[in-house]
Amino acid sequence: MRFSIRYRTEYQYDAPVADNLNSLRALPATTPAQRCEESGVRVDPEARLIQHNDYFGTRVVEFGVSRPHDRLTIDVRAKVETSETPEPPDPSWEALATDAYRRAAAEYLLPSDDEPLNGALDGLRADARGDGPLATLLRVSELIPDRFEYRPGVTYVGSTVQDLLDAGAGVCQDFAHLALILLRRNGIAARYVSGYLFAAPPDDSEDSIEVNTHAWLEGLLAAPGDGAPVWVGIDPTNRGRAGTQHVKIGHGRRYADVPPIKGVYRGSASAELEASVRMTRLDSGNGAAP
Amino acid sequence: MATEYTAAPYAPADGFYDELFDASGGARPHAETLVSRLERLGAGELAAAGRRRDAIFMQQGITFDLTGAAEAADGELRDRPFPLDLVPRILPADEWTVIKRGLAQRIRALNRFVDDVYHAREIVEAGVVPWEMIVSRSHFARPAYGIRPPGDVYCHVAGCDLVRDADGRWKVLEDNVRTPSGISYVLENRLAMTRLVPGLFAGYHVRPVDNYPALLLSALRAVAPGGDDEPTVVVWSPGPANSAYFEHAFLARTMGVELVEASDLVVRDEVCYMRTTSGLARVHTIYRRLDDDFIDPLEFRSDSLLGVPGLMRAYRAGTLALANAVGTGVADDKAIYHWVPEMIRFYLGEEPILDNVETYLLSDPERLAYVLERLDRLVVKPTGESGGKGVFIGPRATDAEIAAQAELIRADPRRWIAQELVHLSTVPTLDSSGALAPRHVDLRPFAVFGEDISIVPGGLTRVALRPGSMIVNSSQGGGSKDTWILDEEVVPDGRPLPPRRATVPPPLPDLRQSSWTGQQEQQQQERSGG
Amino acid sequence: MLARIAHELFWLGRQLGRAEHTARMLDGIYAIDLQAPPDAPVGAQLTWEGLLAVMGATDESERTEAPDRDEVMRLLAVDANNPSSVLACVEAGREGARVVRDVISAEMWEAVNTLRLGLYQHHLSGGFGTGPYEFLQYVKERCALFWGLAERTMLEDEARAFLHAGGRIEAAQMVVRMLRVALAPFGDEVADEVERPARDGQALALLHAVGGLHAFRRAVTDPPNAEPVAGFLLYERAYPDSVAASVDALHTALVAADARSRTAAPVLRLARLSADLEFRRRASRSAGDLLAVLGDVQDELALVDHDISDRYFAGGTQASRVMTA
Known part of the structure; x- marks a missing residue:
């Protein structure tokens, strides 16, 4: 199956926060059973994105927003194709x-x-x-x-x-x-x-x-x-x-x-979190691919 | 002729190696001068020096606080002067040479091991150390995977605990390649000895230790990431509540660098800065005195308030050096210790110069059964701890304690190792009456690994002040001794002077008071009239 | 104010300045000397010969064997017949303080008087038998107390200016002499591999001896070798015991004391010296150059000393007689 995935997270803080540092583990992996065709992350307020693979092989995107802000949105988009896995072995x-x-x-x-x-x-x-x-x-x-x-x-x-x-x-x-x-x-x-x-x-x-x-x-x-x-x-x-x-x-x-988002920020403000994941099939009979 | 300590004849403890006296009670050759000097000072003078020592240590704040039941009874925590015994421990030059070579060899191998574990895993591929043994260590640091620090140096500061058994042979009891502490006491002890009992130094050529801060600083500079010409080094302490805060401040002061806490540091993008009165200032090397778990809440324990979020980003990007490197804890785990001799053979192709103490890993069921049977004769230690925490000493345990320990081991054998009891050597130590009595000691030398490995002559000798006790930790009634490494050539008295050169002493202004001589007065002779 | 009083204050400052610097030097070098020479070039060494040379206390040319630690210690700490010994300086300072008791505050007088009494007690009770540390520590503490009290309790007037002037000129001259001794044996030529560590060791010993190691570490990133140390002790105005800082403070004190300072010879000479130090600070710091600067500075300070006594003490220092303590 082919999907497009959009994973959007928004934090609303009740007072400005600074030095908001986050690690994102949200990009689809590429394995024998799936292929990530494209993926991207956007952050608002804008921040430099740094990527590495961690010990477990997961792609990690890191960023930090240093200046004061009261809202943070993280927008992850990806297209991925999955395939059937072979029958598993049945060992003793x-x-x-x-x-x-x-x-x-x-x-x-x-x-x-x-x-x-x-x-x-x-x-x-x-x-x-x-x-x-x-x-x-x-x-x-x-x-x-x-x-x-x-x-x-x-x-x-x-x-x-x-x-x-x-x-x-x-x-x-x-x-x-x-x-x-x-x-x-x-x-x-x-x-x-x-x-x-x-x-x-x-x-x-x-x-x-x-x-x-x-x-x-x-x-x-x-x-x-x-x-x-x-x-x-x-x-x-x-x-x-x-x-x-x-x-x-x-x-x-x-x-x-492998937490999807892990972050800390400076300040004692409390945050309201809104997250949504929308998955859309790109290869269905209905032909609804955007 | 052997000299005897006249105040009370010294009797070495049976079945143990005494470092200053031989079995017959005579002073060993390198100790003869010392013993005669001690004799000349006498018990009264030594006791007086002890009182001065306590006053000076209190004044200078060289103290530690006792934690435990005895203190709770007092109702308040009180600082005690760090107990320095005034009788030094002396090691002849040839003995030290062996120790030094053995330690350097060991640290080189441990450093290679850390590198290997987080990269190629050659030692695992070769079947020497099982991978599951490595990944099951609590200090195996997954966030360190694939990160290569400058110069491939991981164990910048190392302190191995050495003991000598009943036959006088040196053995390594424990490796410390995370944040070994105690070097400040080595330097302060030496300074205090020169002030309190300078007479004891006469006739010895004791190698100085005071270049440690310079050694450490140059190593920390050497591993700083390149780019800027003047790297900034800081010491990172968890704060004044930490029991080793004195040492953190000592090192910062003697190296002339900032002593920072987590709130002073901030990571912006991939660079670490400290907050100063004139804004953010780049930091290149952090000598950190806290464990991996607490350095970055984003990658390690997220509940840690001591950490700097994002620190690992800077570290991974290579803009920051951490000393010691992240992940070294896997190498000083007490189960990994078992393989250090194998590591030396594997990585260096050499035979180990210093031996391990016989150690049993308990993951093997047969070994486990063997150990459980002999618990009353063995020492059992938790693998991931340091500083004597959770150590069980079979010969001193009650039946109930032995049963309880067996239960703990059975619950999770991987977390424990068992060792044969080492008959720690003794050094004469002043008891409360001012007489000499044998007390058990260990030795922690300190090594600095920058461009090369340097080892400070001597190290921290810890001494169990209670008769017969082999627990040397200061939190449990332990004290310390100044450790003297003798220069190759022992001079009977005084030190040789460098060849003289003609110096013209500059004239000294005359400080003698000038006088004020009155002008001769003239009699008033004029007469009026005439 | 009276020239005589100004003169006494000036010398009181000098005596205490010398007592303190000598005590620091002895304390710093004693601990180092007990141990073997260092194996790393950053270790410290300074011989007792060097120390005697700094103090100019003996005629080196007549000496046939190396001076002994205890002998030097006795000579420079408690020998009442050596006018430069700590004990003699304190004794002389206390005599001077007695003369100006009405000018200095009561607390300052007590600080000096107690210092003298304490030294005799230490000395007589044989406190030296177990090492000089406490004796020397006592001197350092009491001197610091005296200067601290001067800051806190003494009117900021001419009297205080002369007291400070004395303390600062003594500090400057002591440090210059120490530096010259430390660098001198190695002369102008580039030190070879054997000599260099020895000279660097002496420089580190000097830092120990003036109590400036900590300040150096914070201010300078170079290792504590001869040139950086000499440069620091000579030029670093931010360090209160550097020659440049002492020269500036001396200048400030005289400006404060002298109603016509703009035409005063010592003030003008000090202003030139200060500017000269600032200029040379940026020039080369090879050992040879530093030695040359030190020679010049020493000569200038001697002239300043002369100018001061000419202008303020009516040339009184020229007519002197021996006063035994």
Whole structure:
């Protein structure tokens, strides 16, 4: 599928702020399954944009507005084409014990500091375990929406998995975080993915929709023979594997490694945030490409 | 003939190496003069010097504050004079030469390792250090990935902790390549010794330490990004509440550079500036005295108020040098320590000059079981900490403590290492009565890596002031000693003078009071009339 | 004011200025001398011979062996028979202060008097046995107290001007002599690899000795080697103990004291010297050039000294008699 994406964020401050520095992780990645055809960022008030790729390979755009201002808009535009991924391998549990797998898994197997205390997840972890790693991946993507309600407003951007357990509800970020733990505790390396999801109604009636930034995850599966292990995307918010509606920005161990916007400014003013993501299909039968 | 300290015969502790006396209680050759001088001064004179020392240290504010239960009972925090023991520790020149070479070798390897970890990962590819071991270190700094600092120097300032075992052999106990502290005490201790007990120096050729600030400054200038001809260097301190603030101020003062806090620094685009009374001034090199986690809230901990947002942008762009470089913490992790001898062989193709203490990594289940069985005889340390935090000493622990420690280790074995107990050497130290008694010591020499590696002669000797204790940290009853590295040639008394040259002393104005001699008076003789 | 009083104030300033500078020098060099020579060129060294030369306290040509640390210390700190010793200067200063007790404030008098008493106590109680630090520290502190009290409590009049004039001319002459001794052994020719570190070491010792290391570090980015240090101590007006700053202060003091300063010989000479220093500051700073400047400055200061006593003290310094402390 081909999409044009427009991700617009506006901060309105109740008093002027200065030295407003931001890091933006919002540009689509180019991977075997997707190609970012063009992308651009505009900032108002105007600022010099600096770009680099971080440790995880995510494109980061940085800028700073030093002079006082009471409004900041960030406008990201991109065109991207996604394609079907090949069928994932279906390795045995034993295949996860090889050196090659462990090296590729690296930090994606490690527990993080803010995980729920021992025991709290033992039941879920056991329930998530399938016959093999691939089955476990798919099972996790079903298990979480079965057990937890998708409800915005219950958790916030800094919530932990424990908060999700307590509330019994959360959003895609929380679901992804829980899935990561369940997979890692089953010995499967897993990484958090940030991106956009073209969540169109099933009847294909809309070509241009308002969405939010989305989070899902990828699990690492050993490939048969000497092949390099393969990352396979699953979406525990929407069940099943990630597909061509998923546009990936980047990945990390958790949310904090790939936040769409991270910033600080000087001043004690409080900010009102308005963000919108509009995704438009460029290759639909309706021919609605702008 | 061996000299004995007459005030109270000195008895070296059994099973430990004493650096000034041999096992029979006689002074070692390099200590004979010192022992006889101490004897001449006597307990009373030494105690008086101790009182003067405390007064001077209080006056100069060379203090530390005790934290802990004992202090809480007092109800108020009180500054204590830094406890400097007046008996110096003496190391002969040949011994120091070995230490110096060993340290330089070690620091070179650690520096290569940091570079490798954030770039080519050769040591991982070669199968020497497992990648998962590196990425699991809490100080592995992902934001440092791919950044190459000027001159490929990462560990600008390093301080390795050395100990000597019962056989007198030197071993490295710990590497510190983040922000090792203590150098200010080395310099202040020396100055205090020359003022308090100058008589002890007679007969020794002690190598001076006071060029450290100049060494450090020239190294910090050498790594400054090019462009402007006069690089600006600053020392960045977290602020007066930090326990090492004295040292931060000391270094800024002795180097003649600004001591800044986060609020003084600002990054505009990709350049770091400090706020001055005449506007923003470019900063080229920051000697920072805080951990990676706190330097830039945009890239590390976002809850850190100590940091400078955008600092990593400037660093990445190469307009700013940070000392030490970002990410060095991965090299002084206590689990990585285990591989340092391998690093030396891998990167330098040399055999390590200084040995490690026998260390067990607990990620291996067999090792873990072995260690858990012998916990009562081992030392266990958390991998990511420094300064003696969380260290467990088996032989001194109760059964309950051992059980609790075992529980902690089982919960996350990767966060711990175990080591054989080192029988720290002793040096005679004045006890409260003014008599000499053996106390355990370690040594932290300081190295500066600029264009090359320089090591200040000696270093900080920390001494456990409690009898039998091997905890040398100042927060836990430790003190320090002046460390004397002797020049190659020991002169019996006085120092050789440079060849004389004819100097014509300029005339000195005569300061003697001038007198005021009255003019001879004349008698009034005129008569009227006649 | 009375020429005699002006004269006493001038000499009081000189005596205390000398006591303080000598104390600083001894303190700075003592600590350095206890240790081995440095292995890096930025280390510090200054021999006791050099120190004696600065003070001109002995006839070097008659000496056959190197002076001993303790001997020099005794000679320059507590030898009452050496008129330049710290003790003798303080003693003489206190005698002078007694004469002008009505002119200086009571607190200033007490500061000097206590200084003398304290020194005798230190000296007699054998405080020297464990090193001179406290003795010298006491002198520095008391002198600073005296000058601080002068700022705070003394009327800004002619009397204060002469007191300051004495302190500043002494400071200028001491620093010039120290610099000459530090640079002199190496002469005009370019120092070779062996000599250079030694000379640089002496320069650093000088900075220690005048207490100017910190100021130097803040003001100058060059390493503390001979030329930058000499340039700093000679020309840097922002540093209060530099020769140029002392010359300016001396000039200011005399202008304040002299109703007809525009035609006064010492004032005119100082104005020329000040301008000359500013001019030379921009010229070459090779060791040889600096030495030449130092020689000229020393000669000029001697003439200023002469002019001052001619104009204000009715030439009184020429008729002198020995006063023993």
